[in-house]
Amino acid sequence: MVASVQRVANANARFDAVLTIVLSNDTGSTLQTLTPMDVAALGVDPDSLANEVFVTTAAGIVPLKTMSITMQMLRPNLPWNPMTRWFSEVAVINPQATERLSGLEMRNHLYFATAPGNRMLYVSSTKTALRDILPAGSG
Structure with a gap:
């Protein structure tokens, strides 16, 4: 980061x-x-x-x-x-x-998520933006 x-x-x-x-x-x-x-x-x-x-x-x-x-x-x-x-x-x-x-x-101040496999950390300033950047099928 x-x-x-x-x-x-x-x-x-x-x-x-x-x-x-x-x-x-x-x-x-x-x-x-x-x-x-x-x-x-x-x-x-x-x-x-x-x-x-x-x-x-x-x-x-x-x-x-x-x-x-x-x-x-x-x-x-x-x-x-x-x-x-x-x-x-x-x-x-x-x-x-x-x-x-x-x-x-x-x-x-930030929202964090990992998708299946834990290879990538996804970070965003809003929940909606975080959901939008997650790979298809992970949410």
Whole structure:
């Protein structure tokens, strides 16, 4: 999945730096993951972040820094047109991340389906559009 990400200082402030990222739709992930390089690209020194949460990972419970962001999910075609409005999210900064995992918040803005065989994930911003893109005979 593709998203635009922007940092926020508070609920009313927006910054100009917008980063386009690719993330994995992980239904088991409850927190949006960013890397320290993502944070730096948004104009923030990752070492300056003070807020931490304890996260249960495959390696055990680890403290990870957090950052408030706004996100907008994009259609996976060029040009990447918006699929959602901008929404608020708290991301964890994982220095060991090999992939960016999706958090829960995007699931409040999109509809997901798989067809028989589970080879393809179908995503849409409305139920009707999701039904229309499913292969014949799957719904």
